[in-house]
Amino acid sequence: MDGTGAAVVASITIEGETQPRVALTASAVELLRQLWEQHGPLMFHQSGGCCDGSSPMCYPLGDFITGDSDILLGELEIGDARGEGAASPDSRSIPFYMSREQFEYWKHTFLTVDVVPGRGSGFSLEGPEGKRFLIRSTLIDA
Amino acid sequence: MTVYSAPGTPGSLVTFKPRYEHWIGGEWVPPVKGQYFEDISPVNGKPFTEVARGTAEDIDVALDAAHKAAPAWGKTTAAERAAVLNKIADRIEANLEMLAVAETWDNGKSIREPLNADLPLAADHFRYFASLIRAQEGEFTQIDNNTVAYHFAEPLGVVGQIIPWNFPILMAVWKLAPALAGGNTVVLKPAEQTPVSILVLIELLADILPPGVVNVVNGFGVEAGKPLASSPRIRKIAFTGETTTGRLILQYASANIIPSTVELGGKSPNIVFESVADRHDAFYDKAQEGFTLFAFNQGEVCTCPSRSLIQASIYDSFLGDAIERTRKARQGNPLDTDTQVGAQASNDQLEKILSYIDIGKQEGAKLLLGGDRVDLGGDLTDGYYVAPTIFEGQNKMRIFQEEIFGPVVAVTSFTDYDNAISLANDTLYGLGAGVWSRNGNEAYRAGRDIQAGRVWVNNYHAYPAGAAFGGYKSSGIGRENNKLALDHYQQTKNLLVSYSETAQGFF
Numbered sequence: 268m269d270g271t272g273a274a275v276v277a278s279i280t281i282e283g284e285t286q287p288r289v290a291l292t293a294s295a296v297e298l299l300r301q302l303w304e305q306h307g308p309l310m311f312h313q314s315g316g317c318c319d320g321s322s323p324m325c326y327p328l329g330d331f332i333t334g335d336s337d338i339l340l341g342e343l344e345i346g347d348a349r350g351e352g353a354a355s356p357d358s359r360s361i362p363f364y365m366s367r368e369q370f371e372y373w374k375h376t377f378l379t380v381d382v383v384p385g386r387g388s389g390f391s392l393e394g395p396e397g398k399r400f401l402i403r404s405t406l407i408d409a
Numbered sequence: 410m411t412v413y414s415a416p417g418t419p420g421s422l423v424t425f426k427p428r429y430e431h432w433i434g435g436e437w438v439p440p441v442k443g444q445y446f447e448d449i450s451p452v453n454g455k456p457f458t459e460v461a462r463g464t465a466e467d468i469d470v471a472l473d474a475a476h477k478a479a480p481a482w483g484k485t486t487a488a489e490r491a492a493v494l495n496k497i498a499d500r501i502e503a504n505l506e507m508l509a510v511a512e513t514w515d516n517g518k519s520i521r522e523p524l525n526a527d528l529p530l531a532a533d534h535f536r537y538f539a540s541l542i543r544a545q546e547g548e549f550t551q552i553d554n555n556t557v558a559y560h561f562a563e564p565l566g567v568v569g570q571i572i573p574w575n576f577p578i579l580m581a582v583w584k585l586a587p588a589l590a591g592g593n594t595v596v597l598k599p600a601e602q603t604p605v606s607i608l609v610l611i612e613l614l615a616d617i618l619p620p621g622v623v624n625v626v627n628g629f630g631v632e633a634g635k636p637l638a639s640s641p642r643i644r645k646i647a648f649t650g651e652t653t654t655g656r657l658i659l660q661y662a663s664a665n666i667i668p669s670t671v672e673l674g675g676k677s678p679n680i681v682f683e684s685v686a687d688r689h690d691a692f693y694d695k696a697q698e699g700f701t702l703f704a705f706n707q708g709e710v711c712t713c714p715s716r717s718l719i720q721a722s723i724y725d726s727f728l729g730d731a732i733e734r735t736r737k738a739r740q741g742n743p744l745d746t747d748t749q750v751g752a753q754a755s756n757d758q759l760e761k762i763l764s765y766i767d768i769g770k771q772e773g774a775k776l777l778l779g780g781d782r783v784d785l786g787g788d789l790t791d792g793y794y795v796a797p798t799i800f801e802g803q804n805k806m807r808i809f810q811e812e813i814f815g816p817v818v819a820v821t822s823f824t825d826y827d828n829a830i831s832l833a834n835d836t837l838y839g840l841g842a843g844v845w846s847r848n849g850n851e852a853y854r855a856g857r858d859i860q861a862g863r864v865w866v867n868n869y870h871a872y873p874a875g876a877a878f879g880g881y882k883s884s885g886i887g888r889e890n891n892k893l894a895l896d897h898y899q900q901t902k903n904l905l906v907s908y909s910e911t912a913q914g915f916f
Contacts, residue, residue: 314653315837316883317674317711317812318573318600321761324653331653332660366652368837368883372810376768385757386446387574387601387629389654390638394601394629395446395462399757404768404807 273379275353277341277363286407287377289341289363294382295400299325299345302392303359311380312337313365313373313402314389323363323380323400324391337364340378376404413506413744415788416450416457416514422507423514425458425605431467431627432611434474435620441466446629448605451517451752452743454791460604463628465636468596471624472642475567475594478621483564483592487542490590494539496617498532504613505529508606512578513743515606517752517793518706520744523578530872531582534890537874538590541892555909562899564592565644565668569637571630571658572607573649574600574754575709575814581607583889584647585623591898596624596643598634602755630654641665645898648672649711652883659886670887670897672711672880674812675840678833679703679714679869680823680855684847686723692867696845699869700731703818704738704750704797709758711884712841714869716809717820718832724822728801732778735797740783750816752792759793762815765808766798774802774819804832812838826851830858839881843869862888 273290281288291299303309308328314320324331333339343361344353352358363380365373385399393400414420428445430437440461447456461467482490501508509523518527548560570584577599588595599607604627611618611625626633638646639661646669648658655671662669685696703714719727743751753759759782766780779798784790797816800808809819823829833842839861846852846867856864862879865871872878877891887897 312653314651315674315811316651316655317672317814317840318575318650319654320651320674320812320814321765322651326657331657369652372805372807372837376807383757383760385755385760386449387755388757389650390630390635390657392631394631401757401760401764403764404771406771 275343275345277343280339280341287341289343290377290379291343291345292379292381295380296345298382298393298396298398299361301396303345306392308359309361309392311361311363313363313369313378315366315369319388321402322388322391323402324389325393325400326390327392333364336366336368338367338370339364340370375406377407379403379405411746412742413510413520415452415744416510421510423511423609425511427458429458429460429605429608429627431461431463431471432608432625433471434477434624435615435618438470440464441470446601448515449755450514451754451793452514453788454756454793457514458605460627463598463626463633465632467626467628468633468636468640471596471626472567472640474621474624475596476642478619479564479567479594482594482619482622483566485592487545490592491539491543493617494535494586494590497614498535498539500613500617501528501532501535501610508578508610510744511606511609513751515603516574516577517743517754519748519751521746521748522706524746527576527579530874531579534582534586534874538586538895541895542590545895552905555907557906557908559904559906561902561904562591563902565898565900566593567643568593568595568645568647568898569640569643570595570597571634571638571646571648571650572597572599574602575706575711577603577606578610580649587889587894588898589622591895593898594622596626596637598626598628598637601627601629639664643667645669647897655885668897671885672840672887672889673883673885674711675838675861675880675884676716676810676812676836677712677714677841677843677861678716678718678836678859679843680829680833680845681717681719681723681727682829682846682848682851683720683722684851685845686727687847692847695867697731697734699843699845700818701735701738702870704735704816705870707751707753707795708816709754709814710870711812712863712870713812713814714841714843715813715818716804717818718823718829719820720829721822721824728820732799735778735799738797740794740796741785742789750797752794753815754793756793758814759795762795762813762817765811765813765815765817769800769802769806769808769819772802772806772808774800774806774808777801777820779816804835810836826855830855834860837883840884841865
C-alpha cells in the first residue's frame with residue numbers, strides 16, 4: 268500500500284517482509300534533490316521524544332552513527348542529477364532508519380515523508396530552507 | 410482581567426528591535442556572514458523582527474569571548490557569583506510583565522503562564538543556585554595521620570547549551586543558573602522558533618554579568634547548533650530536545666570526550682486510582698484539574714500528562730467530568746490574562762499535532778473532544794491554535810506512545826494496580842508521571858514502581874527549584890533543577906597532600 272500522495276516508494280529492506288514501509292511525496296523528493304546538491308549523500312533517522320520529536324531528521328550520510336540499535340526501514344531512490352527517475356543507474360539512494368525500540372511501537376504504520384513550511388528541527392538539513400520534513404502515517408497490516 | 414497590548418501597538422510593554430544581532434562579549438555583534446532570519450509570532454503567524462542567522466564562524470567568535478572571560482569568572486568567589494545570581498533574579502522580577510509579554514509574543518503561550526510560572530520560577534531558580542554555591546563546602550578525607558585528600562569543586566570552563574522552544578526563558582535559566590554558579594562561562598544557542606525573548610532578558614543583564622560570561626548565538630540547528638555541540642573548545646554540552654538529536658549530541662560529546670546532559674522528553678502517564686472518586690470534594694476537584702493540565706502550555710511540555718490512565722470502576726464518571734472541565738478551558742488571545750490555552754509555538758508544530766490527530770482517528774481511537782485547528786478570527790486568524798483534544802483508545806496506539814507536544818491527551822482504563830503499572834511503564838520514555846490516590850500506601854508504591862525520573866503524587870506540573878528533574882530510560886541523562894545539576898557543571902580536583910618528612914621507601 269502506498270502512502271497518501273507518494274511519489275517515491277522505498278525498497279524493502281527488512282528481512283522476510285514483502286511490503287514497503289516508507290515513501291516520499293513529490294515535494295519531499297524535490298527538497299531532497301536540492302539538499303543532495305548542497306550537502307552530498309543523505310540519510311534519514313526518525314526521531315522520537317519531545318519538542319521536535321517524531322520528525323524525520325535528514326543528515327549528510329554517515330553524520331549520524333547508526334548501529335545494531337537501529338533498523339533500516341528502506342532505501343528511497345530520488346533519481347539522478349539529470350532528473351531521471353529511480354530507474355537511472357546513477358539514481359541517488361537515501362536510507363531511512365529508526366531505532367529498533369521505537370519501531371516496535373511504529374511498525375503498524377506506513378510512513379510518508381512530506382514537507383511543510385516551518386523552521387528548525389534539531390540539526391536536520393532542511394531547517395534553513397524555511398521548510399520542514401513531516402511524517403504522515405497510514406495504517407498497514409504488520 | 411488584563412489584556413496586554415500587542416508588541417508594535419501603542420502601550421505595549423515591550424518594544425522589539427527591528428533586528429537582533431548575536432550577544433557576544435557583553436555587546437551586540439553582527440553575524441560574520443551577515444545573514445538574518447525572520448522571527449514569527451505564533452500569536453498571529455506574522456514576522457515581527459529579524460534575528461542573526463549564526464554559523465560556525467559566529468560560534469567561534471562567541472567561544473573566543475567565553476574563553477577570554479572564563480579564567481576570571483572561574484576565580485570569582487562563591488559569594489561574588491551568588492551576588493550576581495541574586496541580582497539577576499531581582500532584575501527578572503523588576504521586569505516581570507515586560508518579559509512575560511516578550512515570552513508570549515515569541516512562543517505563543519498564554520500570558521498567565523510566564524507571569525505566574527515561567528518567570529517567577531526563573532528568578533527563584535537563580536536564587537536557589539546562588540544559595541547552593543554560597544553554601545557549598547569542599548570535602549576532605551584524612552587518609553592517614555600524615556596524609557589528607559582535599560576535594561575542591563572546580564568549574565569545567567566553557568560550556569555549550571542548546572535550549573528548546575517550549576519555555577524559552579525558563580529552560581535557558583535551568584541550564585544557565587547551575588553553569589554560572591559553578592563558575593563556567595557559556596555559549597548558548599536558543600531554539601530558532603523562539604530566538605528573541607532570551608535576548609530581551611540578556612540585554613537587561615548587561616550591567617550585571619561580566620562581558621563574555623554568557624554569549625548568545627542564534628541560528629538554525631544545522632548551521633549554529635551543530636558547530637557548537639561538536640566544538641572541541643567546549644568542556645560540556647547540554648541539550649533539551651528529541652531523541653535523534655540527543656544521540657547526535659552524545660556522539661559529538663564522545664568524539665571530544667566531554668560530558669553531556671540530555672533531556673529528551675517522554676510520554677507521561679497520569680494514573681487515577683478509584684479512591685479519587687470516593688467523594689466529590691476539593692481533592693476530587695484537584696485530580697480533575699490534574700487531568701486537564703495536559704493542555705497546560707498548549708501541551709508543549711516534556712512532561713505533559715498526555716496518557717491518562719483511569720481505573721475502570723470510576724472511568725466513565727471521572728472521564729465524563731474531565732471532559733466537561735476541559736470543555737471550559739478558555740482559548741483565546743494569549744495576551745489576555747483570562748486565556749488558558751494559547752497558540753502552538755510554530756506552524757510545523759501545528760502541522761505535526763494535526764498529523765497525530767489524523768493517525769489517532771485512523772488507529773480507531775475515539776475522539777471525545779476537540780480534534781481541530783481553531784480560527785480565533787480577527788488579528789489572530791493566522792495564529793497556530795489547536796482545540797484541547799481528548800482521545801480514548803488503547804496503550805499500543807501511536808498517540809499513546811509518542812510525545813505529540815500539543816494539547817492532546819490519550820485516555821484508557823486499567824483494571825487493578827498491576828495493570829496500571831504495566832501500562833504506565835509500557836513506553837520508551839521515563840521523564841514524568843502522575844499518581845492520584847487517597848490511599849497513601851498505594852500512591853507511594855505506585856510512585857516507586859513507575860520507571861520515571863519525576864513522579865508527581867497528588868499533584869502535577871509543579872517545577873520548584875530543589876526537586877530533581879530528569880529522565881529514566883530514553884528520556885535522557887542528567888538532572889536539573891536541583892543541587893545535582895551543579896555536579897554536572899563542576900569537576901572534582903583532588904589535592905592529595907603528605908604532611909610527612911619520611912620517604913615512601915620504594916627507591
